[in-house]
Amino acid sequence: MRGEWNGLQALFLQKCPYAYYVHCFAHRLQLALNAAAKDVGVIYLFFQMLTSIINVDSSAKRVSELKSIQEVEVVEQIAAGELETGKGANQTCNLQRAGATRWSSRYYSIKNLMKLYNSTSSVLKNMIDNGLNGKIRGEALGASKALRSFDFVFCLLLLEKTMGITNALCKSLQEQSQEIINAMNLVYSTKGRLKKLRENGWVDFFASVVSFCDAHTIEAPDFSARHMEGTGRLSQQQNCVTIEHYYRVEIFNAVIDFQLMELNSRFNEQTRELLILSSALDPRFDFQSFDIDKICCLAEKFYPHDVPDLNDLRDQLEHFEYQFSELSEFQDLCTLSELCQEFVNTRTPFMLIERLVRLVMTLPVSTATTERAFSAMKLIKNRLRSKMSDDFLADLMTVHIEREIVDTIDSNSVIDEFYALGNRRAQLK
Template sequence: MKCENLMKQGQSIKHSLHKQDDIMKNKYRIRLNASIDASRFLLRQGLPFRGHEEKEETGNNGNFVELLKYTVEQNEDELIKSIIGEIDHDVFGLLVDESADVSYKEQMAVVFWYVEKSRIVKERFISLTHVSDTSSSSLKSAIDSLFSKYGLSITKVIGQGYDDASNMKGEFNGLRSLISKESTSTYYVHCFVLQLQLVVVAVAKKHFVVGGFFDMISLLLNVVGTSCKRKDALRESHKEMTEKEVNDGEHKTGKGLNQDVSVQRPGMTRWGSHYRTLLRVVECFSYIVQVLECVQKDGADDSKRRQTYGLLSYVDNFDFVFYLQVVVHFLGVTNILSLALENKDQDILNAMSIVASTKRQLQKFRDDGWNSLMLKVSSFSKKHSIEELDMKEDFLDTRRRRKKTGVINEHHYKVKCLYAILDLQLQEFYDRFNEVNIELLICAASLSPIDSFSQFDHSKLMRLSTFYPSDFSQGECMSQYRHRMFSL
């Protein structure tokens, strides 16, 4: 298929290169010229291009590869100097990450983010530096050495972007705080998409029962989805049930409806996939139970049958239904925000608006979402013949059956479960999407050139100036304020 695509005019190298901008074309040209120069040198000298070994662990990957590496090393300083020349003593953002290489040596990657003279936003890799360890002090020392080497000042850094590790973003002792002490206007803004993922992760980790729920879902998918035979059984059960419901008039037919089903394992770093997986569990619950019952009856060994018995006992329970509906709801609310943040065309103001809207929806669900939640729980329980609990009866803790809890079911599930989960999530939201960062981004959005600067707002620019007191004196701000008031 790839060979056929290459034969098409729209897929040719010439056509693909034509679609690139001038910056990308120049990069391709530099790489191509380096390869041609290396080839010419080897041909003139009558040297072989390849070596006997070209493995990752070998110290010599052949003349051609080693000559290219040497060329890169000789031009590294010149390349960095040209990048610094584009910054031209102006402000820039600092992106840092740390990781170990294949030999387990700790390394620090440094990237600059800046606007060059022609008003093009650029993100350029600067250095991959070996560090003795990944403590915040070691990383800061390595950055100081790099800045000193190229005559840069930490006071020109106005933005920081790191991962969520404590040595990076720690408010008191992290790299973020060490740099902020030298430049108070160096604001730390973490990737909002990843922040949202971490909100959900934090809830799963901090709430014991929710964490256990995700563990059991993972085990359930392992049992149902790892065997081709079980996948076929799931599809066959779905097909038979769908045909029956269509004949009974319970299901509509049409294009795109009643398609083949499968329950995919979610990706650990993409919690939006957990939402899709749980929706499929809700949809296919009857078929999943049938497959589990078959495995319990005809399992290959006793351990598999015992495991399946435990799963059947877990899903045939009010607690499972309750937490399934709660988790599906809050993942559904956050999924809307996740999709919006992943949209490359999303503007800052709209993204911040959706963040605020998500917080309001979660708070509203906490305040008056109990009745609607219990209707969903009751509907699901009746459909699948799962015993419901009387919310006015005393709550029985199955771990301590002899000890009275002193609370009714409604208080336990409403206060200790639903409120506890939502309070954790709301707290994580306010911690990770803090008001300073949001206000900073909203003010900066007033400088957007989209639609002929339609978002321009003088008051927001005045507010933005207060974030950078070293760049805008109080006298300048007051002068602009009086000018604005006079023009009004």
């Protein structure tokens, strides 16, 4: 995508030398989470054990057994009044494997394991007692010990909390249409929520860990005792800290700090400045962020060839600043696309402002839609359709990519329109 010589970025620069490439926000988020997981050793071991636990229960027999145990637990909890009934409630689910390329799948893997914690423990215990051979019984024993360890439970709840925050951003960035200003606001709000969790969320999180351990009869350590490193010998101890301090500083704070650090490092200074200056065109809240100096700076630094005369741009901005509060057409706008549509509909003389809005709208914030389109190509032009022409493939790809619009079109209206064109020559095969 971003290859400087043969990538998609190079092809764009051949046609438009002044275009700017913004690396996919969704991919940046995945790289940030991946780096944070690898840099904290406890989290790295957690994901290894998570994969082992899920792989142990991957056979069809174990999946069926897991589902049966889960159904029994749901019935017992409903009878005890612990679960509410209703349409779509208390659906059974399976343990989900974590994908290698989509980090959000790890969040759902963690979430499903929390929901199936007791059921998974029962399946592993049954495998330990009734496994066909020593290998199966040994793997189940190791997975069971890891599942019921306090370190694993602590990391399980911590990642469910932090990845729940980043998962909302990840899902938003993979939508088909996402404006750069909205994406920037999502990134800032995600970082703000992580900072808030680090500064004020330890007490509530610690209470949730203790409650989870009590509910599943997991032995928790004495948090006021001294944390012992290595094998516990006094000669190996370097720091005199409590167990609570270890879990709070070296795991809880470290995981959040690495995520914040990676999120900050994935945005270079040029991209960050481009996003900040572009936010001055945000029409929300009656152009609350409107700033003439920032918009002129945006044109001067990033689009000097598209807006050669800054004096004309400043004059148009001053006229527009006076008019958007008076004209009803420019009130209650929420996106840059709506602002651009109003420029076209009202035929205002602010051509330079409209050009800047169009340029900002062309900045891609996610390549998820593009990557899905490439993946769909092998389904459309497969081995049996290898002689399909490029024009026909392009037409089919357009229908697939814009299927939300296509679904609104009535097939009969298309037939009637072609019929109204008159007699046409058709080649029958």
